Amino acid sequence: MHPVAVSRRVAALLLTFALLLTFAACGPDRTEPVSSEAPFGAESTLPPGNSSDEPPVSALPPGTSSDEPTVSALPPGDSSDEPPVSDLPSASEPEQSKPIDPLPSESLPEDAPVQEVFGRNFCYVALGDSICRGYGLDDPSTQRYSSIIGRETGCTVYNYGVDGQTGEGLLTFLREGKAEALPEADVVSVCIGANNLLHALSDLMRSLFSIDALTSQTSSTVDAGALLDAADEALATFREELPAILEQVKQANPDATILLQTVYNPYRTFTQFSLRVNGERTAFADVADLCVTRLNDILREYAKTYGCTLCDVYDAFEQTSGQLVNASLGRLNFDPHPTADGHLVIAEVIRKNLPVFN
Numbered sequence: 001m002h003p004v005a006v007s008r009r010v011a012a013l014l015l016t017f018a019l020l021l022t023f024a025a026c027g028p029d030r031t032e033p034v035s036s037e038a039p040f041g042a043e044s045t046l047p048p049g050n051s052s053d054e055p056p057v058s059a060l061p062p063g064t065s066s067d068e069p070t071v072s073a074l075p076p077g078d079s080s081d082e083p084p085v086s087d088l089p090s091a092s093e094p095e096q097s098k099p100i101d102p103l104p105s106e107s108l109p110e111d112a113p114v115q116e117v118f119g120r121n122f123c124y125v126a127l128g129d130s131i132c133r134g135y136g137l138d139d140p141s142t143q144r145y146s147s148i149i150g151r152e153t154g155c156t157v158y159n160y161g162v163d164g165q166t167g168e169g170l171l172t173f174l175r176e177g178k179a180e181a182l183p184e185a186d187v188v189s190v191c192i193g194a195n196n197l198l199h200a201l202s203d204l205m206r207s208l209f210s211i212d213a214l215t216s217q218t219s220s221t222v223d224a225g226a227l228l229d230a231a232d233e234a235l236a237t238f239r240e241e242l243p244a245i246l247e248q249v250k251q252a253n254p255d256a257t258i259l260l261q262t263v264y265n266p267y268r269t270f271t272q273f274s275l276r277v278n279g280e281r282t283a284f285a286d287v288a289d290l291c292v293t294r295l296n297d298i299l300r301e302y303a304k305t306y307g308c309t310l311c312d313v314y315d316a317f318e319q320t321s322g323q324l325v326n327a328s329l330g331r332l333n334f335d336p337h338p339t340a341d342g343h344l345v346i347a348e349v350i351r352k353n354l355p356v357f358n
Contacts, residue, residue, distance in 0.1 A: 114141070114157075114158070114159040115156070115157070115158050115181075116141065116146075116147055116150050116156070116157040116159070117156050117157075118150035118151055118153070118154050118155060118156070118157065119150075119153075119154025119155060119156070120154075120155075120156065121153055121154045121155045121357055122153070122155045122156075122186040122187060122357045123155065123156050123158070123181065123184050123185050123186050123187070124146065124149060124150065124153075124155045124156065124157050124158070124185065124186070124187045124188075124189070125157075125158045125160065125179065125181055125182055125184075125185040125187070125188045125189075125256075126145075126146040126157065126158070126159045126160060126161060126188075126189050126191070127160050127161075127170060127173075127174075127179060127188060127189065127190050127191070127192070127249075128160075128161050128162075128165060128170070128189070128190060128191030128192050128261075129161060129162060129163070129164065129165040129166075129170075129191060129192060129194060129195055130161060130162070130163040130164065130165070130337065131161070131191050131194070131337060131338060131346075132144070132145075132146065132159065132160070132161030132189075132191045133159065133161025133162065133163060134146075134147075134159075134161070134343065135163055135337050136326060136335065136337045137339075137340055137343065138340070143340045143343055144159070144161075144343055145343045145344075145346040145347040145350060146159045146161075146189070147159075148343065148344065148347035149347055149350055149351060149354075152347070152351060153351070153354065155186075155187075158179075158181040158185070160173070160178070160179050161191075164195060165192065165195060166192075166195045166196050166199060166241075167192055167193060167196055167237070167238045167241030167242060167245060168237075168241055169195075170190075170192050170241075170245055171241055171244050171245050171248065174245065174248040174249065174252070175248060179252070182249065182252040182253055182256075183252055183253050184253075185253055185256045186256060186257065186355075186357065187256060187257045187259065187354060187355070188249055188253065188256045188257070188258050188259065189258075189259040189260075189261060189311070189350055190245065190246075190249070190258065190259065190260050190261065190308075191261045191263075192242075192245065193238055193242070193263055193295050193298070193299060194263045194295070194336070196234045196235065196237065196238040196241075196295075197231055197234055197235070197291055197292075197295060198336070199234070200230045200231065200233065200234035201227060201230055201231060201234075201291070204226055204227050204230055205227075205334075222275045222276060223275065223276050224275035224276060224277045224282065224287045225277070227275075227287065227291070228277070228287070228290060228291070231290075231291040231294060232294070235294055235295055235298060238295070238298060239298050242298060242299070242302050243302055243305070243306070246258065246260075246302060246306045246308065247306075250306070257309060257354075257355050258306070258307075258308040258309065259308065259309050259311045259350060259353055259354075260299055260302070260303045260308040260309070260310055260311065261299075261311045261313050261346070261349075261350075262296045262299050262300070262310065262311070262312050262313050262314040262315070263292055263295055263296060263299070263313065263314060264292070264313050264314050264316075264317035264318075264324070264325070264338075264342075265285070265288050265289050265292045265314065265317070265318075266288070266325045266327045266336030266337075267284060267285055267288040267327055267329075267334075267336070268285050268288070268289065268317075268318070269285065269327075269328065269329065270283070270284045270285045270288065270327070270329045271283045271284075271285045272329055273329065275287050277290075292314065296314050309353050310353075311349045311350050311353050312349065313345070313346055313349050316345050316346075316348070316349045317342070317345060320345050322341050323339055323341060324338060324339060324341055324342035324345060325337065325338055325339060325342055326338075326339060
């Protein structure tokens with residue numbers, strides 16, 4: 001391959017690693033501003049204090065001259081038969097152009113959540129991370145699952161999704177009274193836990209998905225033991241955070257129906273790349289599934305303990321074909337957020353578990 005092409009592929013990979021670091025977020029923590037009581041709300045803007053003067057994340061590897069063409073341009077003579085390298089498909093770009101922050105800030109947003117009034121049948125509060133907020137959708141105000149529920153049921157929706165939200169972040173959010181509409185809610189959905197895993201695994205994922213590992217014919221020699229150990233450590237913390245989160249919701253509103261969502265495996269199609277687990281060659285899709293299953297075991301356990309309704313998003317994704325997430329090993333795209341079709345699946349799971357309102 002042409003040397004310039006190699007450097008560009010390295011640059012593209014480095015940029016995709018930044019995208020991996022947040023399951024619920026690839027930008028600073030924020031919620032969206034309050035929209036007018038129009039049917040679908042307004043397009044979100046950059047949060048206060050997010051200056052356009054911030055330098056974007058460099059897509060060039062160390063030592064690469066900035067005089068070279070951009071990563072997206074093919075060098076003269078480069079074969080068009082090679083698979084394209086995509087850092088993020090156009091369908092999953094953020095609503096506004098902004099630098100990608102590889103590790104979202106843990107600071108809490110000061111602005112109000114999105115309120116969308118589709119009707120007065122009941123009040124629905126959506127809590128969670130960037131999956132809840134609808135990160136990467138072309139039009140979150142119509143495509144995210146909470147808005148789909150609102151449109152289908154004629155309810156009032158308050159979306160408190162925050163990019164990069166972990167269990168600790170949501171617990172703080174609730175303790176500080178940021179979810180102001182929570183006492184009014186008839187239904188509360190909770191989507192949390194994925195960032196606890198991804199924040200802990202980000203450095204290890206960078207090393208696993210190095211160029212050498214991705215192109216090696218002996219990728220199964222890479223040991224996944226450290227990956228699973230890091231996942232267990234992160235989940236031990238989440239096991240302490242989740243009951244505290246549910247206690248806070250119940251304290252704010254003892255009468256609301258709480259819908260607790262499981263987490264899907266965003267890398268279930270990553271079967272070409274394998275690791276070693278207990279001496280056995282294991283597809284990365286299955287390693288990711290081990291981590292997600294351990295997370296979902298905690299969610300299932302506490303849904304029972306606290307009398308929550310379990311919304312099994314994991315099972316729904318496993319049983320549904322199509323491009324439900326942006327991640328694709330063929331395009332070297334590690335963005336784990338749901339596509340518009342993925343949000344339709346989540347909305348259907350929630351809709352089936354809603355209580356009946358007269």
